Amino acid sequence: MGHDMAVAGGPFLQVRGLSVRHRPTGRRVVQDVDLAVAPGGSLGLVGESGSGKSITCLAMVGLQPPSMDVTGSVSIGGTDTVGLPERQLNDLRARTARVVFQDPWASLNPALRIGAQLTESVRLARPMSMKQARGVAVEMLTRVGIAEPELRLRSYPRQLSGGILQRVVIAMALVAQPRLVICDEPTTALDATTEVQVLELLRELSREYEFALILTTHDLGIAAEYTDRLAVLYQGKVVERGDTIGCLRTPHHPYTLALTAALPGASSAAPREDLPALASGARRPAGQAGCSFAPRCAFVHEHCLQAAPPLIPVEGTADRAAACWLPAIPAVAGTTKAGSQ
Amino acid sequence: MTDLKESAEPVLRVTDLTKHFKVGRRRSQQTVRALDSVSLELGTGQTIALVGESGCGKSTFARTVTRLYRPTSGTISVRGHEIADLSDRDVRSIRPHIQMIFQNPATSLDPRLPVLDSILEPLRNFPELTPRDRRRQRAQELCELVGLPPSVLTSYPRQLSGGQRQRIAIARALALAPAVIVADEPTASLDVSTQAQIVNLMLALQRSTDVSYLFITHNLALARHLSHRVAVMYLGRIVEFTDAAELFEHPMHPYSVALLSRWVNTATTELFAAGPADASQQAQARRPIVLRGEVPSPASPPSGCHFRTRCPIAAEICGTEYPPLRELKPGHQIACHFPGKFAASGTGS
Numbered sequence A: 001m002g003h004d005m006a007v008a009g010g011p012f013l014q015v016r017g018l019s020v021r022h023r024p025t026g027r028r029v030v031q032d033v034d035l036a037v038a039p040g041g042s043l044g045l046v047g048e049s050g051s052g053k054s055i056t057c058l059a060m061v062g063l064q065p066p067s068m069d070v071t072g073s074v075s076i077g078g079t080d081t082v083g084l085p086e087r088q089l090n091d092l093r094a095r096t097a098r099v100v101f102q103d104p105w106a107s108l109n110p111a112l113r114i115g116a117q118l119t120e121s122v123r124l125a126r127p128m129s130m131k132q133a134r135g136v137a138v139e140m141l142t143r144v145g146i147a148e149p150e151l152r153l154r155s156y157p158r159q160l161s162g163g164i165l166q167r168v169v170i171a172m173a174l175v176a177q178p179r180l181v182i183c184d185e186p187t188t189a190l191d192a193t194t195e196v197q198v199l200e201l202l203r204e205l206s207r208e209y210e211f212a213l214i215l216t217t218h219d220l221g222i223a224a225e226y227t228d229r230l231a232v233l234y235q236g237k238v239v240e241r242g243d244t245i246g247c248l249r250t251p252h253h254p255y256t257l258a259l260t261a262a263l264p265g266a267s268s269a270a271p272r273e274d275l276p277a278l279a280s281g282a283r284r285p286a287g288q289a290g291c292s293f294a295p296r297c298a299f300v301h302e303h304c305l306q307a308a309p310p311l312i313p314v315e316g317t318a319d320r321a322a323a324c325w326l327p328a329i330p331a332v333a334g335t336t337k338a339g340s341q
Numbered sequence B: 001m002t003d004l005k006e007s008a009e010p011v012l013r014v015t016d017l018t019k020h021f022k023v024g025r026r027r028s029q030q031t032v033r034a035l036d037s038v039s040l041e042l043g044t045g046q047t048i049a050l051v052g053e054s055g056c057g058k059s060t061f062a063r064t065v066t067r068l069y070r071p072t073s074g075t076i077s078v079r080g081h082e083i084a085d086l087s088d089r090d091v092r093s094i095r096p097h098i099q100m101i102f103q104n105p106a107t108s109l110d111p112r113l114p115v116l117d118s119i120l121e122p123l124r125n126f127p128e129l130t131p132r133d134r135r136r137q138r139a140q141e142l143c144e145l146v147g148l149p150p151s152v153l154t155s156y157p158r159q160l161s162g163g164q165r166q167r168i169a170i171a172r173a174l175a176l177a178p179a180v181i182v183a184d185e186p187t188a189s190l191d192v193s194t195q196a197q198i199v200n201l202m203l204a205l206q207r208s209t210d211v212s213y214l215f216i217t218h219n220l221a222l223a224r225h226l227s228h229r230v231a232v233m234y235l236g237r238i239v240e241f242t243d244a245a246e247l248f249e250h251p252m253h254p255y256s257v258a259l260l261s262r263w264v265n266t267a268t269t270e271l272f273a274a275g276p277a278d279a280s281q282q283a284q285a286r287r288p289i290v291l292r293g294e295v296p297s298p299a300s301p302p303s304g305c306h307f308r309t310r311c312p313i314a315a316e317i318c319g320t321e322y323p324p325l326r327e328l329k330p331g332h333q334i335a336c337h338f339p340g341k342f343a344a345s346g347t348g349s
Helices: A053-060 A086-095 A114-125 A130-143 A149-153 A162-174 A192-209 A220-226 A244-249 A254-261 A302-306 B058-065 B090-094 B115-125 B132-145 B150-154 B162-174 B192-209 B220-226 B244-249 B254-266 B279-286 B316-320 B341-346
Strands: A013-022 A027-037 A042-046 A068-076 A097-100 A180-184 A212-217 A229-234 A237-243 B012-023 B030-042 B047-051 B073-078 B098-101 B180-184 B212-217 B229-234 B237-243 B326-329 B332-334
Touching: A013 A053, A027 A042, A027 A053, A027 A068, A027 A212, A027 A229, A027 A237, A042 A053, A042 A220, A053 A068, A053 A097, A053 A180, A053 A212, A086 A097, A086 A114, A097 A162, A114 A130, A114 A149, A114 A162, A130 A149, A130 A162, A162 A192, A180 A192, A192 A212, A192 A220, A192 B254, A212 A220, A220 A244, A229 A244, A229 A254, A237 A244, A237 A254, A244 A254, A254 B192, B012 B058, B030 B058, B030 B073, B030 B237, B047 B058, B047 B220, B058 B098, B058 B180, B058 B212, B098 B162, B115 B132, B115 B150, B115 B162, B132 B150, B132 B162, B162 B180, B162 B192, B192 B212, B192 B220, B212 B220, B220 B244, B220 B254, B229 B244, B229 B254, B237 B244, B237 B254, B244 B254, B254 B341
Parallel strands: A042 A212, A042 A229, A097 A180, A180 A212, B047 B212, B047 B229, B098 B180, B180 B212
Antiparallel strands: A013 A027, A013 A068, A229 A237, B012 B030, B012 B073, B229 B237, B237 B332, B326 B332
């Protein structure tokens, strides 16, 4: 996975100190998030619901709800998107950075034929005639594995299945020849075998067209298989980041560890034995000092309640970091799976 | 893990259960064969998982076996009671024997009722089973059983988290001490950590009450973790049915093999394991098998074997004859003309 991550003068997407605040409540739903994706690279954002992974994605391209304030800097191919005027943001979203959402039914206009929506997408990115745009659309539909593309252009979204629709949505993103594709839980609404088809397609296309890929998912297995970098979010903060396999094999944050341990199949727990479940902890009140994971952490100690840990580089690794005061997680039963069963 | 304690008489016996739905108006009416001749037996304290993709009939099975749907044909017997032919009025009488937990606890609890009333409802419906003065106490016991403080009894569902609501739904299902609980994707709307808690709770309850589960899921890892036996369904039929461990080690139906390739892959047996494995072998084993196409409509399933349109090893006979479910090894049933053929070449094992 890593070899085609061409090193070409730095990351294509660079997020620094991104924070998102919900204005009415003052709650910070994303806090000081730093992320980077190389051209052609892939980044997985994982975490539970409410961890801020979706809002992080939306904020990067200025799609946060109006009640949210965004601060920090997000550089996409050299353009800082925070505070960018709407017209320029629209342009960016049409050409450079495309978003694929979870629910393909909600991403398409039910009243318009697929063809109209695809050609609009083409022409927003690159000025060309209707006829040319149709040609581009047909070509891309073929590329994403849709049979009889000419016929599909005349279909309405409701006439197609979820798997086909998500391919259409991906085609719609790719006709713009974007440099960055942000996929927010792209297969959560799909079936198991369709999910594999769509994810494999995304991987192939990201190699072929060399776009950078951001994939949010709550499924660690998907992150493991389809991304080369990982950021684990907890209550709006990155608590661990690094290469995906490394983070999942030897987690350095107790939250990452807990997520892998609680996953049936990945857990060391034998079938029909208790899974090491993470206690559901209360959200720490805003302004309270200390680590936000402390109420649920199995390894909490005094220092954790006094000061929030910054992202600390993990010793012996190139660029991994974890927001935990512990230099290493103490070895406990139920951490990693010892061999296959 | 094959601690199958087969009791003499299964608590649930389903024979040739079939459910067809008529859809559309007169002229364009179609029959959707949602469930076609499904048979299984569930022992006391046992769990059978039904796995498959949407449209495979697993939810129809759940709803037919609990008699929320009236079966088109076939028999269902729970604790010795024949329930398939009960009239809509008499069907109430089976509720103390078989109960159901739904996927979304937010919609399976009445938002206007305090939790206490939701739990009392089944007790009140069967007044002869729990005397009036015992009911409140029983509700508190149930709360305790599912790991919630008695204080939640006065709350409303909206004040609880998803995990807590699912615990209430489980408490409610347990209220009448049923022999069988049918759980339809009970953790699909929950986060990984909450899912683990609910899974642990279900296991603990089974140990303490000997309840049997029919566990409906699309999550193979979860099926493997929770169940003794697994039935893989495709387009309304069981295509493979065997011990959980056996299925995951030796799947023989091409569909199971494809589904499992995704599981082995992401359940990360080798990925999370420390220590280097043979790199090339690992890379090969890690590739998920991509099936072409999508699940056909159950209104017009393909002729012969329903899976043949997506099967990597389909041959001529597959288009003409539906392979019957037969027992190839003791306890391992499979519906395929070429059982095990794809497993051998497909996964390189």
